[in-house]
Amino acid sequence: MKPRHKKLAIIASGVTALGLAVALVLNAFESNMVFFFSPSQVAANEAPVGKSFRIGGLVEEGSIRRQSDGVTVKFIVTDTAKVIPVVYTGILPDLFKEGKGVVAQGKLAADGVFRADEVLAKHDENYMPPEAAGALEQARIQKTVMTK
């Protein structure tokens, strides 16, 4: 091979490999994006069925029910406009409390119960998960619009 051809071959193989890698990354990215929906959006059937997504809001006061096995917990997430029942099996994060913000990831079952496989921890008492704060804000705006 002439040096010029060799150089071309290097560049061509490099570009192909890079293209493959980028395609891989973008494909993985697209199939693993997790969207967020507020309880109001879930109530309006905007959330996907059978696909994992996140919900967020406040844990409704007095809604936490522990099942007899001790590790399955049911609670209700609210954005003050709509509510969504959630069931989760496992140990909850330290800062999971009634009346506090929460974000959960999982799938919506046919019975309308959200089966969470992950309840996200906050690292700080005063910190509200941004998604949860956003959901509350959205619901507040909609309420004021409706009352007007």
Place this chain on the structure above:
Amino acid sequence: MIPELGNFALILALLLAVTQGTLPIIGAAHGIHSWIALARPVVQGQFVFLAIAFGCLAYSFVSNDFSVLNVARNSNSELPIQYRIAASWGSHEGSLLLWVFMLSAWSVAVSVFSRHLPDEMVARVLGVMGLVSVGFILFLLVTSNPFDRLFPAALEGSDLNPLLQDPGMVIHPPMLYMGYVGFSVAFAFAIAALISGQMDAAWARWSRPWTTVAWVFLTIGIMLGSWWAYYELGWGGWWFWDPVENASFLPWLVGTALVHSLAVTEKRGSFKSWTVLLAICAFSLSLLGTFLVRSGVLTSVHAFATDPARGVFILAFLVIVIGSSLLLFAWRAPKVGLGGKFDLVSRESMLLANNLLLMVAAGSVLLGTLYPLIMDSLDLGKISVGPPYFEAVFVPLMTPAIFLMGLGPLARWKQASLPELMLRLRWAFGVSVITALLMPFVMGEWKPLVSFGLLLAFWIIATIFVSIRQRLHNSGQGGLFTKLARQSRSYYSMHLAHLGIAIFIIGVTLVNGYETEKDVRMEIGSTVTMGGYTFRFNGASPVSGPNYQAMRGDIDVLRNGEKIRVMQPEKRTYNASGMAMTEPAIDTGLLRDLYVAMGEPLENGAWVVRVYHKPFVDWIWFGCLLMAFGGILAVTDRRYRLKIHSKHVETAAVADGKRVANNNTGLATGGRKA
């Protein structure tokens, strides 16, 4: 009074930083010797004032001065003294002060250990570091002053986040920052090379140890963070692909590429422009990482809206630093040149491929970290990208990189022969395939992913073995130990770091493949069995710590009916903040960890308890330590020590020459450059 003193010291440091960032660079451009000579003393002066400022902040924390806003927010009089000191860098403001303090410490180190470099070069390097320092001190003074007073003073502080009250968290941030800031040296060297247009093997030899040291700190910092997450968050995981973690991993990936590319530039003179670009990228990502974690963008992009000054300053600073250095690169890189040529199959080409893979990996992490933030800030919806994405991307990207890792050290520079390499490595390949196929049976169950992970690890180990054997074979006469002693430290350092990767992969593979986890309800006296161990719960009792109350569980671990250990996990509630925290109990072993964490209390003294059996998990951090040791070994290589030694000889000779010159003509200026 003390906080005002600190504030004043910070202002003086800013003035010195401005001097450091301007005069030496201008001096180097116009050949004004007195301005060039300013660089070193100004750097040392700035260090003194920043040390005073940092000392004042630490004093305010130790003495519980709650009239300082920063102290009132992040400390408490009940807090043990070591955590009060650590609290000085626990907050946004304090951590940025630590950042610039470390920057000045690195600058002083450069000014001290660079006596053998040309003065113009040192002036430019220190000048660039001075400019970075100006940006940071300005940011501190304008938007995040750690010495701001609170009026009226608070009676009591609101406490340091209990998660941070841990020895691991005391040293994790300084280590990480040493790494971040250390890349500023590589960056400054790169910018200095662009300004002067001079870049040769000597340049690479100078900046290489600095980069390696920064990389070592960053490696240890990330390792400590991962270890802390494992034992402190109570979730038993060691990496979550959380944006905070990604922020530190990004500069590590690029830094790793930089360390390798510098090796090529030093040995072969190739990859010059690429090395400079990597140095710019590594530091830019360090800056991005610092700000991502510290500005509060990650907790909420709208944190910017509540304090727009900070956000605007950060964005402007990033744009100026990254933009101007890339512009300079575009303008001057052709002058630096590409360097030596090499063949399609050669050690250079393999290192280049490795570099590209690392960069694509870094790009994918950057995408997964920033994309959700950008979407959110543009109000295009809230999304998150979790571990499945990163895992789906990382394994296929790192597999060829690891394959090349075995090939590269055996390939010749400039031109290598693929058939010859295959011939030399056929045994290594065979052995690693067979071991990888059989090993999972030893663990009890054959799993394809485990086998694959082990193949990568054994491939690295087997090729290291082949490389050392062939090297010894070709290194002349003498017994085994004489031959072993003849090899350079940098040669061993490479293999040690690569071995670290292998150990790390073994740990990750086996813990992912064979860990068992159970969340169970445990009555007093009830047992749960896992991995051959039986855990018996004896109930929980209250205990009190210095600044918290806790329920401490008592769990016996039995093996073959015999009690081998008592584990005491805690559920703590901190007095000042009322925050609850899980403190797991961990029994560490070479081949497995036992991990027990308390969940919630149930009726009749029963608790929800999380029990883990984690085989080989400690190998993950041990692997990281080996990588770091590899780096340390590399910077203690003979050629760096030799240079210091020969440098003494050289200066002595120059001094002698000076004396002679003085005697003869009385004119001896510029003697050092001769």
